[in-house]
Every structure is written in structure tokens, then in C-alpha cells.
Amino acid sequence: MTGTGGAVDGWFPRPVRRAGATWQLYCLPYAGASASAFRRWPAAFGAEVEVVPVKLPGREGRYAEPLTLDPVAMADAIVADAGPRFALYGHSLGARLGYEVTRVLVERGDRLPERLFVAAGRPPDERGDGPLDNIAGLPRDQLVARVVAAGGMPAELLDAPDLIDLLLPVLRADLAWLEAYRYEPRPPLPVRVTTFAGESDVAVPPGQLAGWQRHTDAGLRAHRVPGGHFFLHDTLDRLAALIRADLHTARTGGMPSHAAPRRPAGHRVPLGETGWSVWRDALLRGTGFPAAGLDRFAAPDLAATADPLIKLDPQRAVTDAGFVAAYQQAVERGSQVAAELAADPLLREAVGWQNRNALTGLDHLLPGRGTGRPSKRRERETALIRYWQRYCGKNDTIGFFGPTCWVTVDPELPEVAVVEPGSGLTRRRRVHYETWALDAYAQRLADDPATRRWLPVVVSPEIHWDGRLAYRPAQPPVPLSAAAAAVLSAADGRPAVEVVAELSTAPESALRRDEDGYLLLDGLVRQGLLRWGADLPLHPDAESVLRLRIAAIGAEPERSAAQRGLDRLDAARDAVAAAAGDPDALRDALGALAETFEAVTGQPAQRRAGQTYAGRALCYEDTDRDLSVVFGRPLQDELAGPLDILLRAARWLTVALADAYGQALHELYRELAAEPGPVRLSDLWYLAQGPLWGGGDRPVDAVAAQFAARWAGLFGATGDGPVQRSAAELAPAVAAAFPAEAPGWSAGFVHSPDLQICATDVAALRRGDYRVVLGEMHVAWPTFDCAVFTEWHRDADALRTALAADLGPGRVRLLYPPDWPRHTGRVAHSLADADDVHLGVAPGPVAGIGGHVPASGMLVEERDGALVATDPAGRQRPLVEVFSALLAMHAVDGFKLLAPAEHTARLSIDRLVVSRETWRTTVDRSGLAAARGDAARYLAVRRWRAELGLPERVYVKVDTEIKPFFVDLTSPQYAVALCNAARGARTRAGRDVPVTVTEMLPTPDECWVPDAAGQRYFSELRLQITDAEAIDG
Structure with missing residues (x-):
């Protein structure tokens, strides 16, 4: 064997070693493949990583050798060839080979890889029954059909029988080796393991890679990438980027504990x-409407007229002829601004995203729509102002009226900023579903018993079981029957149909009919021990997870029906996204989405009505x-x-x-601890809510x-x-x-x-x-x-x-x-x-x-x-x-x-x-809630401003509301909005509601x-x- 330059006994198809490479990444192929499976990899990794495909015996230049898979021989060749730093990548069969090669090196005390990358491969102690398992002995056509369906062979090969006959002996030998493999319990590897799972892999679903945690005591990192079982071809750039990042992390050093985090590079x-x-x-968070918009309702002339009157008797002040004329003029000017804004397409689009029904109120403010009671118009103007001040002055990240912007900090730049x-x-x-909307559709799917059987079953995250007892937070343990304990052990996120099938053949479960298994699952769900449904994460990825759940439904017409419903929602959601920039089209598209949602779910198209920051709508745009x-x-x-x-x-x-x-x-x-038995975190967590969130001294x-x-x-x-x-x-x-x-x-x-x-x-x-x-x-x-x-x-x-x-x-x-x-x-x-x-x-x-x-x-x-x-x-x-x-x-x-x-x-x-600078008072002391009539409210605001010495533009936080809001104290429209907020707070929570004012x-x-x-x-x-x-x- 040689460790320089060329191949080591024909194992590696590399004419010369890549100069300057920090790493060698040895790549072990899937069943039936060889080094050529990685022919595109070197170009994807750059100069730092040398990709070294492993040529297995009996294929690609080694046809004269027996078709054997010998991890000891592979380990000998890799260690002899490797430079100072190397890692292993194994795909499917290669993952098992990579584990065995690493195990050989551990047991003889040899140099170890710094990473073991396992892709699309189960842990060595788990056996599978997927579409690519136990097929080595299938007849020729059935075997080929299975592999082609999984993406392991191009469909075009079906027209090349001679080539198939050349490949089949290698494929059968590899598959037979896997089927004959028997795991022998051994200590975890002292090597960090990184797993890669294809999101749509039905041969080795992503959840089946979690067991690799048992086989390393140096840490596990898990990734999911788009694609099926053979994702190494279709998502190479993504896969290579993740591997490079992991190797870079290894190069910069380990991180053993919270006490000594690694100092990062770069x-x-x-x-x-x-x-x-x-x-x-x-991050640079900002508004989507110009800052100057906050001045649109300002009325400094009115303020100058009103301020000399605030020390007079309120009844006399409010009837002062000069004030009455100035006030009416300012109100009319503000109403004209409101009418202009109500017609602004951008404002209408923004309001349409947040509250489609509020557009009706804006319609009544449009020019020529001035009929109706003045009080109703003021109410609508107040609603408009609350939206307007937020869009112009609040750095909320939401929609096009609060876009995200990533920026850079560069110490080499000699200027303050480059913009x-x-x-x-x-x-x-981009337009996303709210997770609750997807949950509603998923629940509708789960309402059909035939569909529900294909949805995951998992132990509820707060539940722990040990033997025949299940432990719940702040409640007594639940005794479990043997069958129930077997269910909890099997409920690992697989579809219920798989769990029940396993239990029906397990002696300890005492279940002999599938229907008994489903009844038991349902009972454990009612007890709060299990979750049985789509179980979508509270994350934007929920949509892709739902698609995977539907794709995993193994029965017709259930799968097609589930997909049709989601397709209807998708079409309506896509129409919403396409309406960007057109407020009328957006209103129609949101209405159509609501109708579609209610039709396919049977649920209302909005939740938590009246609440803010609650994800009330079906979708949102960022x-x-x-x-x-x-x-x-x-x-x-x-x-x-x-x-x-x-x-x-x-x-x-x-x-x-x-x-x-x-x-x-x-x-x-x-x-x-004074009570018998161990102290469980769940019980301590429950008691801790008092000092954390209670109303007393905390x-x-x-x-x-x-x-x-x-x-x-x-x-x-x-x-x-x-x-x-x-x-x-x-x-x-x-x-x-x-x-x-x-x-x-x-x-x-x-x-x-x-x-x-x-x-x-x-x-x-x-x-x-x-x-x-x-x-x-x-x-x-x-x-x-x-x-x-x-x-x-x-x-x-x-x-x-x-x-x-x-x-x-x-x-x-x-x-x-x-x-x-x-x-x-x-x-x-x-x-x-x-x-x-x-x-x-x-x-x-x-x-x-x-x-x-x-x-x-x-x-x-x-x-x-x-x-x-x-x-x-x-x-x-x-x-x-x-x-x-x-x-x-x-x-x-x-x-x-x-x-x-x-x-x-x-x-x-x-x-x-x-x-x-900040001022604090209460609703009662401010006098804002007691004023009656809009003109009197304006004078009350001016009087309050003078008493506290406030600037003209401030932010006000009333404790009954979540966020502060902008107020221009010269504006009659803002004065009405402020007094309405004070009056509403007094009605809901009494006279002593705190009011905090902050300078703008x-x-x-x-x-x-x-x-x-x-x-x-x-x-x-x-x-x-x-x-x-x-x-x-």
C-alpha cells in the first residue's frame, strides 16, 4: 500500500492528491453503485476538501475481484491513504459500511475520522421493511422495478436489458450483505456523527435516523434535505454546503460544555x-410608509388658538368663537386627509392584509361618501389613524409595510455607513399559511378514520413512561396495561397503521386485531398520553410537513382526496400572493381563500377575533x-x-x-423533596409558575x-x-x-x-x-x-x-x-x-x-x-x-x-x-376619559399636555393595550383617538389604569x-x- 499520490491497491480513483486540501472526505456508495456515484462531488467542495470516492471490489476497474464488502480491508486502505484530517461519508449501504469502518478503527486503536456523515441509512441496530429492504432475492423484473421507483436507477435503463444484467449481480450482492448483517452491541463511537435524511425518502424516512444518537458519545447533528432516498444527486449543492460547514466547525475546534463555548471564526x-x-x-427593521406621513394630521394653528383657552372654564373655552371656527377648519382638513388616505392603494393593501373587513370602513371615508352620522365618520377616522400611525412610525416586521433587511457590520469600512x-x-x-389554518385542514383529514390511520402517532411531549407507569405534570402517575405500555414504546412518530401492525404481532401487546389496536390508540389519546394526527410543528415548515404527511398516506382514494383539498387551498393562497400591489384583487383573493378554507375544513376562516399579534388570519405576507x-x-x-x-x-x-x-x-x-419519591421537573415546573408569573411579590x-x-x-x-x-x-x-x-x-x-x-x-x-x-x-x-x-x-x-x-x-x-x-x-x-x-x-x-x-x-x-x-x-x-x-x-x-x-x-x-424622557399618570388623573364632545376632548388633551409639559409628538402606552401608539397632540383626530383609548381603558379596568407617555x-x-x-x-x-x-x- 501507498499513502502518497496514487491509488492504494486500486481503492481510490485519484491520479494525484489535491494540493492544499485540508480534508480528505472518503465516500462510500449505496447498493449497486461505486465510485462514479460521486463523480460530480469534487467540483462542489472547493479546494479545502478533497473528495475521495471509494472503489469497492467487483465493480468499476475491479471486476476481476470477488464481490465482497470487507470493512477491515476498507479501513486499512483509508488509513493508509488519508492525510492528517479525514472524514467518512456513506450513503444508504455506505452508511452501514462507514459505521463498520469506524468501528474497526476504534477497536484497534487506529486513527479515527473526525466526522462520520451517514445519509439515508438506518442505525446499525435497526432493521427495516421499506421498499428497498429484503429485496435481494426478488425476481429480476420486480427487483428492477423497486429500484427504479425509488430513484436508484434511471427509468431509461428498462430499455437496456444488457446493462441491467451487468449491474444486477453487484446490486444483489450488496443487498444480500445488508440483509445478512447482524448488529453486535458495542460502545458508542467516540466520533461525531452527522446524519442526512431526504425529506421525501420513503425507503428510510427521516425519523428513522434519530437512532444514530445511540451510537455516538461525541455528539449528533441531524439535517433534512429535499429529495428522496438518492438525494445525493439532486441536492448536491445543499449537501456539500452542509458538509463543508460541518468540517469547518471541526477545524475550528470542539465545544465541550456551556462553560467553555468555542470562540467562533469570522x-x-x-x-x-x-x-x-x-x-x-x-438587522435593520423599518417601516413601509414614509416617516413624513405622521405629520399629515398635524394642526399646529389649532393648537395655537386653543392653548390660551385651557385655563378658562371648560364650558366657556369650548364655545369660544375663534376656537370653534379653528376647530371646525382643522377637523375638515383632517377629514380631507383621511379621505385621501382611504383611497391610497398602498394603505388599502396594508389594511386588507390585517383586517379585510376594515376596508368597508375605509370605503365610507372615500371622497363623495360623506353621508351618515358624524360620530360614525369620526369612529372610522380613528380606526384609520390607528393603522396609519403604525405603518408610518412603528418598526414592526410585518408584510410590505414592515420589511426585513439584513445588513452588514464591517470594521474595515472607514465610513459610518454605505447605503x-x-x-x-x-x-x-412571500405568502405563508398561518400554522393554525394548516392545523385545521389536518384535523379535517384526521376526522376520517381511514385517513387518520396513516397519520403519525407519538407520545405527548410532556409525558414520560417507565415500565407500567406514565408520568404527567402535576398529576398522579397513570397505570398502564401491558398493551398500553407496548403502544407508548412503539409510538415514535410512525403512521398509526405501522404501529398497529407491529403491535398485532408483538406478544407483549396482547392485541390480535388491528381494530383493537386503533381503539387502544384512541383511548390513550383521550387520556392525554398520545398525539395522533398530522402533528404539524409551530413553524413555517408546517406546510412542507403537511405535504409529507399526505404523501405518506398509503391508501386510495384517501391520499388523492387529501391532496385535492390541499391543492384547492394552495390555488387560493397562490391567488392571494399574485394579488400583491392590487388592493381590490387582494380583497377578492382573501375572500376566495376564506370561502375555500371554510369549504374544505368546515371551520371559520378567522380565529381570536379582536386580538392583536395573534396570527388571526389564514395567511400572511413577509x-x-x-x-x-x-x-x-x-x-x-x-x-x-x-x-x-x-x-x-x-x-x-x-x-x-x-x-x-x-x-x-x-x-x-x-x-x-419532603414528600416520598423523587422530585420530577414537571412538578417543580408547575409550582414555579407562581414566582415566575404570579401576581404577588416575585x-x-x-x-x-x-x-x-x-x-x-x-x-x-x-x-x-x-x-x-x-x-x-x-x-x-x-x-x-x-x-x-x-x-x-x-x-x-x-x-x-x-x-x-x-x-x-x-x-x-x-x-x-x-x-x-x-x-x-x-x-x-x-x-x-x-x-x-x-x-x-x-x-x-x-x-x-x-x-x-x-x-x-x-x-x-x-x-x-x-x-x-x-x-x-x-x-x-x-x-x-x-x-x-x-x-x-x-x-x-x-x-x-x-x-x-x-x-x-x-x-x-x-x-x-x-x-x-x-x-x-x-x-x-x-x-x-x-x-x-x-x-x-x-x-x-x-x-x-x-x-x-x-x-x-x-x-x-x-x-x-x-x-x-417619560411621564406617568393614570386615566383618571389625565382627565381624558371624562371629557364629552370632540371639541372638549381636544381642549382636555391640550390642558393635559400643558400640565405635564409634554412635547407635541409623543408615544402613549395605556396599560390595557399591548403596544404604545403615536399621538400628535396638535391634531383633533389624534385627540379623539387618545380620549377614546382612555375611556375604553376606564370602562374595562377602572380609573387607575396607568398611562405612560414617552418623548418621540x-x-x-x-x-x-x-x-x-x-x-x-x-x-x-x-x-x-x-x-x-x-x-x-
């Missing part, structure tokens, strides 16, 4: 000399802004000092919350108060005017006020601040004439991990790799139940790593989600004074990591620099405004994000910042 850059680092990718608007507002638009922005070194240097101050405080906040809730959880643990409230008190100590007496401090001045005191060397939990390594840059235009920004305002600090929250954003990123897998690098493997992620507040598929986490653990705490979709652990299966115990949670596989985690998703929610809410007060001044660190910063004339026409838009820059100092320390 995806972030230093934030000055602070020890923090900023991700190169960033290039495209030709239009948006670059791309878009990508047509804008290119690169932020350079000057902006980073300007922000480094102030952000360092804030980020150090954020680090301390995570530690304080971890300590406070650690103590609270300890107390609850001691209560549970740990987060004490921590937040302490956080604000420490900030007050830093800034000193604030007084009434703006407070300005420098980062250099505050830095020594921050170290003493917020001492923390590392975050309180693993996700605390990453924070996401929202920054609003105030500049009159791009030219002002580029010459350094700007200031920055902190919008929100998402503490311990990697906000890029959100489907609505990652859909538009050029390489979401790179984001996933980067996040795993920063936060470490095995993160605990919460499996959110479907009714979790404001959590929809659109905003679902989208960067989960294969090593992440999904914690089941309540019923919810779980089929197809690998690595989930039921809370009822985790045991909590005290070790060395700290609480740890142990899952059924014996893996331990600090309890704070298990609760980290909930603690992060409190960290975001707890990052308030100032304690609530009637007035707090604007606070700035250098050029960063860290807290806007930036203002419309401080917006710099441009379009091609020169119009400017509100925006906020969302950064993702990593605690590199804590990682390296």
Missing part, C-alpha cells in the same frame, strides 16, 4: 477594546427590503463605550436573576428594583432636564455597581440591543451628524433566532452554526404549546442545533422533533449545594439552564434603567440616549433610511453582541 468582530464582539450580520437603496421598497415577497447597508468602523467605535456600560449591566442582571430564581426554586424543591420584581437603584446611583440626581454622562466617567463605577464575570446561564452570552439612529438623511449620517437611541435591550435573547428574520438571510445554516458556536451544544429549548401567548409559527425559533434539547412541559406538536425530553422524565436533585436536572439518558444540566428560556423573558422586561416615577429625564451616555425620538425629520424616490423611513438597527470576554475568561 461571524463576529470586536466591539472596540471592550471585550464584547458584534456579529457581522445585523444603497434599490429600485423599489421590497426585493422579494417581505425583504430592497436596500443595502454596510455600517463601518466609526459607528462601532462611537457605540463601543456606551454599549459596554449597558452590556456589563445586562451581564449582572442575568446573574442576579439566576441567583434570585435559584433560591426560589430551591425553596420549592425542598417542599417537594423575584424578578426585587431584582428589577435593585437594578434601577444601581443605575440611579450611577447617574446621580437627575432633576428635570436631560442628563448627560460619558462612558469614561461611568466605567469605574459600573464595575463596582454591576460586578459579574460571566452570565447567569448559557444564553446570557448573547444580547440584542435595538438602536435607532437619528440623522436627517444619509449624508448627515455619513458626515457623523447623528445620535443614537436605545430602543430595547433584549438581554440573554439571541433575537436573530426567529423564522421571520432567517427566511431572508442568505445563509441561515451559517447563522445556526454561529449561534451554536457562541452558546454551546445541548441548549435547552422550550417546546412551546400552541396556545402560548403571541407565539406563532411566524416568530418560531429557527436556528435550533441538532444537539439542542427540546423540553416538553405541555401538550404540543412533537412528531419529527429530535432530542425532545419530557419534563416529567427529568429528575431534580441537589448536588454540592446546587440543583441539577437529570434526563432519562443520564445527562445532567444545572436547573437554571432548564429554566433559562423563562428567565430570559424576565431579563428583557427587567432591563429598565429607571424606576417608575411621574417624570424621568432623558439619560444619555456619550451620543447614545439610553432612556427617553427620533422624530420624522430625523429619519435617514431612504428609498429610490428620496422618501425617508423610521428604522432601528438590531445588533447581536456576544460576551467574548466571559467566553475566553
Whole structure:
């Protein structure tokens, strides 16, 4: 054998070794194939990876040798040929060979591959009964038909019988080797395994690769790629990109624990000399309507007329002739603006997306439609204003009126920013179903017993069973019959028909008829132990999952009927997408979709009527802004000092919350530990909802108060005017006020601040004439991990790799139940790593989600004074990591620099405004709810403004509403809207409802994000910042 240049005993068809390659990737083919199966691979991998196909005996230049598959001989050849770093890829049969080759190398203590890539292959301890299993002995034509149907042979070969006869002996020999293979239990491989599954592979469905977890103790990463069993040909670019990324991860080093995350290469850059680092990718969220639109209803002349009257008796003031004339003139002018906006096609399209029925109200505002009661018109104008202020002034990411824009942070760029608007507002638009709509159709399918039998059966994610007992959160264990226990063991996400067939032949199940099996499944579903249906994930991928579920229906006419219904929905949804830019066509298309939906599901076409941020409609549109922005070194240097101050405080906040809730959880643990038996996480989780979300004194409230008190100590007496401090001045005191060397939990390594840059235009920004305002600090929250954003990123897998690098493997992620507040598929986490653990705490979709652990299966115990949670596989985690998703929610809410007060001044660190000027009152004290008549309401607003010393343009947050809204205090239309909000809050919740007012910063004339026409838009820059100092320390 030789290890240089040419082949090793004919095993490798490589004339010369690729110079400069870091890796050799040895590729083992599927049954009946040889090295030529990988002939297109070298060009897809670039210079860093040398693809080395393995030539197996008895084929392609080795025809004189026996058709044998000898893993020992393969291992000898690979090790003799390999350079310092190598990996194995095996497809189908090759996956089994790759495992055996690696096992040989392990057992003799030889050099090991750094990765074992297994594709379309079951774990070695599992046998299958798919269309390509147990077919080696089939007659010639049947065997060929099976392989052709699976995509393993071109159909054209059916016309070349001589060629088939040449290939068949190789295929039969390979298949016979697989059928004769018997697994011998051995320890897991000390090699990281990465699996690839074809999304539509019926021979080895994706779920069957999950068992590879049992065969490695070095970590498992799982990928799904488009295609069937032989996806290595059709999706080569995607497959190669994933393999290259995995090998790059291996090259940059391992990541053994949360205590020592790997320092990533390339995806972030230093934030000055602070020890923090900023991700190169960033988000620029912005509005879809120009900022100047907020001034359309302004009436400064009316305000000037009204203000001298506010100290008079209200009855006298409201009848003042000059005021009455000015008020009427301003109202008419505002009504004219409302009529113009009601006819604006873009506004009508935006409103149509959010509330199709609201278009009827806009119709009544159109020019020439002024009949009817004045009060009804004012009501419609108020509704229009609420939409308008949101579209012009709120940086929500939704539709074309809130497009996503990925931007770049480049420390090599010597300018503040380079900004290039495209030709239009948006670059791309996509329409997705809401997950609940797909669930409704899936439920309609499941209502048919014949169809339901082909849908997955899976144990509910919060349920753990052990022997003859099933454990549920906060409830007594459920005794299981032998048959029920057998069902739970078999319910692994396969269709019910497969589970029942298996149980009918299993002696321990005691089931002999299929119908008995289905009745048992149904009973366990009613008990809450099983889920039986499409079980669609709460994610934009739900649509593709539903398609796979329908494709897996193995009976007719059920499958065709299910597909026809989905095709009808698709046609209606596609018509909605095609209506982009035409509000009338959109209204008709949305109406047609609603009719189709109700026809095929029997369900109403809207849910949660009246709620906001609830995913109420059947579908939604998201878009990508047509804008290119690169932020350079000057902006980073300007922000480094102030952000360092804030980020150090954020680090301390995570530690304080971890300590406070650690103590609270300890107390609850001691209560549970006093009872007989182990303490299950599900029971502790249930009790913990009190200190987490209850109405009494909570740990987060004490921590937040302490956080604000420490900030007050830093800034000193604030007084009434703006407070300005420098980062250099505050830095020594921050170290003493917020001492923390590392975050309180693993996700605390990453924070996401929202920054609003105030500049009159791009030219002002580029010459350094700007200031920055902190919008929100998402503490311990990697906000890029959100489907609505990652859909538009050029390489979401790179984001996933980067996040795993920063936060470490095995993160605990919460499996959110479907009714979790404001959590929809659109905003679902989208960067989960294969090593992440999904914690089941309540019923919810779980089929197809690998690595989930039921809370009822985790045991909590005290070790060395700290609480740890142990899952059924014996893996331990600090309890704070298990609760980290909930603690992060409190960290975001707890990052308030100032304690609530009637007035707090604007606070700035250098050029960063860290807290806007704010006023607080109540509905009753404002007097806004008591005013009667629109003119009187306007005077009440002006009086209130003068009493508090408010600017003319503000944001108002009434505690009965989710979000603040913009108010121009000079406008009679906005005055009516504000008073209506106050009156509604008093009606719903009483006179003491808090009202918070915040200065508007930036203002419309401080917006710099441009379009091609020169119009400017509100925006906020969302950064993702990593605690590199804590990682390296």
C-alpha cells in the first residue's frame, strides 16, 4: 500500500492528491453503485476538501475481484491513504459500511475520522421493511422495478436489458450483505456523527435516523434535505454546503460544555477594546410608509388658538368663537386627509392584509361618501389613524409595510455607513399559511378514520413512561396495561397503521386485531398520553410537513382526496400572493381563500377575533427590503463605550436573576423533596409558575428594583432636564455597581440591543451628524433566532452554526404549546442545533422533533449545594439552564434603567440616549376619559399636555393595550383617538389604569433610511453582541 499520490491497491480513483486540501472526505456508495456515484462531488467542495470516492471490489476497474464488502480491508486502505484530517461519508449501504469502518478503527486503536456523515441509512441496530429492504432475492423484473421507483436507477435503463444484467449481480450482492448483517452491541463511537435524511425518502424516512444518537458519545447533528432516498444527486449543492460547514466547525475546534463555548471564526468582530464582539450580520427593521406621513394630521394653528383657552372654564373655552371656527377648519382638513388616505392603494393593501373587513370602513371615508352620522365618520377616522400611525412610525416586521433587511457590520469600512437603496421598497415577497389554518385542514383529514390511520402517532411531549407507569405534570402517575405500555414504546412518530401492525404481532401487546389496536390508540389519546394526527410543528415548515404527511398516506382514494383539498387551498393562497400591489384583487383573493378554507375544513376562516399579534388570519405576507447597508468602523467605535456600560449591566442582571430564581426554586424543591419519591421537573415546573408569573411579590420584581437603584446611583440626581454622562466617567463605577464575570446561564452570552439612529438623511449620517437611541435591550435573547428574520438571510445554516458556536451544544429549548401567548409559527425559533434539547412541559406538536425530553422524565436533585436536572439518558444540566428560556423573558422586561416615577429625564451616555424622557399618570388623573364632545376632548388633551409639559409628538402606552401608539397632540383626530383609548381603558379596568407617555425620538425629520424616490423611513438597527470576554475568561 501507498499513502502518497496514487491509488492504494486500486481503492481510490485519484491520479494525484489535491494540493492544499485540508480534508480528505472518503465516500462510500449505496447498493449497486461505486465510485462514479460521486463523480460530480469534487467540483462542489472547493479546494479545502478533497473528495475521495471509494472503489469497492467487483465493480468499476475491479471486476476481476470477488464481490465482497470487507470493512477491515476498507479501513486499512483509508488509513493508509488519508492525510492528517479525514472524514467518512456513506450513503444508504455506505452508511452501514462507514459505521463498520469506524468501528474497526476504534477497536484497534487506529486513527479515527473526525466526522462520520451517514445519509439515508438506518442505525446499525435497526432493521427495516421499506421498499428497498429484503429485496435481494426478488425476481429480476420486480427487483428492477423497486429500484427504479425509488430513484436508484434511471427509468431509461428498462430499455437496456444488457446493462441491467451487468449491474444486477453487484446490486444483489450488496443487498444480500445488508440483509445478512447482524448488529453486535458495542460502545458508542467516540466520533461525531452527522446524519442526512431526504425529506421525501420513503425507503428510510427521516425519523428513522434519530437512532444514530445511540451510537455516538461525541455528539449528533441531524439535517433534512429535499429529495428522496438518492438525494445525493439532486441536492448536491445543499449537501456539500452542509458538509463543508460541518468540517469547518471541526477545524475550528470542539465545544465541550456551556462553560467553555468555542470562540467562533469570522461571524463576529470586536466591539472596540471592550471585550464584547458584534456579529457581522445585523438587522435593520423599518417601516413601509414614509416617516413624513405622521405629520399629515398635524394642526399646529389649532393648537395655537386653543392653548390660551385651557385655563378658562371648560364650558366657556369650548364655545369660544375663534376656537370653534379653528376647530371646525382643522377637523375638515383632517377629514380631507383621511379621505385621501382611504383611497391610497398602498394603505388599502396594508389594511386588507390585517383586517379585510376594515376596508368597508375605509370605503365610507372615500371622497363623495360623506353621508351618515358624524360620530360614525369620526369612529372610522380613528380606526384609520390607528393603522396609519403604525405603518408610518412603528418598526414592526410585518408584510410590505414592515420589511426585513439584513445588513452588514464591517470594521474595515472607514465610513459610518454605505447605503444603497434599490429600485423599489421590497426585493422579494412571500405568502405563508398561518400554522393554525394548516392545523385545521389536518384535523379535517384526521376526522376520517381511514385517513387518520396513516397519520403519525407519538407520545405527548410532556409525558414520560417507565415500565407500567406514565408520568404527567402535576398529576398522579397513570397505570398502564401491558398493551398500553407496548403502544407508548412503539409510538415514535410512525403512521398509526405501522404501529398497529407491529403491535398485532408483538406478544407483549396482547392485541390480535388491528381494530383493537386503533381503539387502544384512541383511548390513550383521550387520556392525554398520545398525539395522533398530522402533528404539524409551530413553524413555517408546517406546510412542507403537511405535504409529507399526505404523501405518506398509503391508501386510495384517501391520499388523492387529501391532496385535492390541499391543492384547492394552495390555488387560493397562490391567488392571494399574485394579488400583491392590487388592493381590490387582494380583497377578492382573501375572500376566495376564506370561502375555500371554510369549504374544505368546515371551520371559520378567522380565529381570536379582536386580538392583536395573534396570527388571526389564514395567511400572511413577509417581505425583504430592497436596500443595502454596510455600517463601518466609526459607528462601532462611537457605540463601543456606551454599549459596554449597558452590556456589563445586562451581564449582572442575568446573574442576579439566576441567583434570585435559584433560591426560589430551591425553596420549592425542598417542599417537594419532603414528600416520598423523587422530585420530577414537571412538578417543580408547575409550582414555579407562581414566582415566575404570579401576581404577588416575585423575584424578578426585587431584582428589577435593585437594578434601577444601581443605575440611579450611577447617574446621580437627575432633576428635570436631560442628563448627560460619558462612558469614561461611568466605567469605574459600573464595575463596582454591576460586578459579574460571566452570565447567569448559557444564553446570557448573547444580547440584542435595538438602536435607532437619528440623522436627517444619509449624508448627515455619513458626515457623523447623528445620535443614537436605545430602543430595547433584549438581554440573554439571541433575537436573530426567529423564522421571520432567517427566511431572508442568505445563509441561515451559517447563522445556526454561529449561534451554536457562541452558546454551546445541548441548549435547552422550550417546546412551546400552541396556545402560548403571541407565539406563532411566524416568530418560531429557527436556528435550533441538532444537539439542542427540546423540553416538553405541555401538550404540543412533537412528531419529527429530535432530542425532545419530557419534563416529567427529568429528575431534580441537589448536588454540592446546587440543583441539577437529570434526563432519562443520564445527562445532567444545572436547573437554571432548564429554566433559562423563562428567565430570559424576565431579563428583557427587567432591563429598565429607571424606576417608575411621574417624570424621568432623558439619560444619555456619550451620543447614545439610553432612556427617553417619560411621564406617568393614570386615566383618571389625565382627565381624558371624562371629557364629552370632540371639541372638549381636544381642549382636555391640550390642558393635559400643558400640565405635564409634554412635547407635541409623543408615544402613549395605556396599560390595557399591548403596544404604545403615536399621538400628535396638535391634531383633533389624534385627540379623539387618545380620549377614546382612555375611556375604553376606564370602562374595562377602572380609573387607575396607568398611562405612560414617552418623548418621540427620533422624530420624522430625523429619519435617514431612504428609498429610490428620496422618501425617508423610521428604522432601528438590531445588533447581536456576544460576551467574548466571559467566553475566553
